[in-house]
Each structure stands twice: as structure tokens, then as C-alpha cells.
Amino acid sequence: MSGGHEHDHDDRHTAPLSDTQLRVKALESLLTEKGLVDARALDELIDLYETKVGPRNGARVVARAWADPAYKKRLLENASAAIAEFGFTGRQGEDMVVLENTPRVRNMVVCTLCSCYPWPVLGLPPVWYKSAPYRSRAVLDPRGVLKEFGVDVGDDVEVRVWDSTAEVRYLVLPERPPGTEGMNEDELAELVTRDAMIGVGRTRAPERREP
């Protein structure tokens, strides 16, 4: 087994491996032996999605849209191209649509069938997004789900729920929080939360500055 000498001894563990763990190891060893996948490429993919791609990307997009009206216009007209200006491109984000929240409209994103999510701007989805409770109830009782996330939506606000597809991925553009006049893009980006960009959470309030 290629690389086997490195692995034979560092597999010490207290609990026996589960069937799932064994099956993953079996596939990895077979696929690498046959030269179908490269173990180093696996490590690089894990590192990319664990440490490099994540919601900080989306936060920068939102912050620029708040700070620059011309960028916001481009973002709402052609989200994929406007997001690509940052270099955020690639799989699971080829066809992006940005949904603008307003005082009257609140957008919320789900994938009822599985887990479709805009990887280049948000990274990999959290477990709750992929869970049966969220997938089933986001379309049935969105206001109830929002309440569980601590967001109370008034009756005068329309809630729009967007069900992702294998191709089209959505990013919510939250409203710019009050009290942020004069903040620059980096400061604004700090206020943008992942959940606000999925449409289930709030942005952070700016810290009050001494006059």
C-alpha cells in the first residue's frame, strides 16, 4: 500500500473503528492504490474548505455592497460576476443570485432536497442547514424557524423562502445596520454573520464609539 508505512502505526485509538470509519478507509486505500485519487489532493481539499473558504468571503461581498452603491447594483444584477471580482469562484457557486433584504422583505435560503449552499462565499454548510428539521420546516413555517434563531419578524414584513437547486445558489444581502455610517469595508465586514447571509440570523450591532 503506498504510504502504508506511515499509517500502520499512527492508527492507535481507544475505541474500535465504526463501520463507517472502516468504509471510508477502505475506499481511500482502494482509490489511492489504483491511482484514481491522490492522497495529497485530499489533504489540500480538506485544508481549503476547513481553513480558507468560509463566511468571511461572503462578509466581504456584503460589506462592499453596503459601502459601494455601484458594486451593489452589479451584485444584484449579476451576482456571480460581482462575486468573482473578489476571486471567489468555483464549485457550488457557479450561478449565484443575491437576495436583498429591505424593511418590508426578508429572504431566507434552504435546500429542501439536500444541502445546496454557496460554497465560495459561505464555505461548507453547518449541520442544522442540512438537517431534517430545517429542510422540512423552512418552507412550512419560516417565521417559526426564524423565531428559533432569535429573529422575530413583524406581520408587516414579507418572508420569502428560496429553495436552492443543484445549480442556483443564493446569498442574502442583509440590511446595513444603523449606526454604521462612516465605517469602512473591513469594519462593516465584521458585522456580517453567516446566519444573516443565509437569512436566518441578524447582523451584529456596531460597537458604540465614544464621541
Place this chain on the structure above:
Amino acid sequence: MNGVHDMGGMHGFGPVVAEAHEPVFHAEWERRAFALTLAAGFLGEWNIDMSRFAREQMPPAAYLASSYYEHWLWGLEHLLVERGLLTRGEIEARVAALAAREAR
């Protein structure tokens, strides 16, 4: 295709529970299953729709009782066998060999 994966509007799954400070992966095998699925996808033997369809063919009772990356693993095995990249026999033999090594 209608199926248990088509969850929109279903009742009875309870509240949405979000984990505070959630890590990207919850176990080493999740990292490997994720990366293996992507890397095997690069072989060009299937597209994203086929990956989804593969996961949707998981038996419904098993689908509901298993985690997200277990769905991915099931789908990956299914596609590897369907496209002739691995046989069911060699996967099971390797699992058995690893289990035997474990038991030593």
C-alpha cells in the same frame, strides 16, 4: 423523484438545533469522506445531479437514521460501483481486511 430526501413541508422532525461554534467537520472520517467524494468527482465519471440521485437512492429508513456525510459515503460507493471503478466485492473485502486488522 419523490422520496424521503424530499423533506420540504414534512412534519414531525422537531426544532432546528444550531450548534454554537460549530467546527467544519466533526470527525476525521468526515474530512476524508468529503475530500474523497470531491476528488472522485474530478474523474469525470458523473456530475452533481448523478451524485445527488445516488444519495437519494439510499433506502429511506437508512437515510433518516444516518448523518449527512454517511449519505455522501453511501452515494460515493454506489457511483464507484455503478461506473465500474470499484467492485462491490473489492470494497467489502477491503472493509473486512481492515476490520480484521482492527481486531488484532
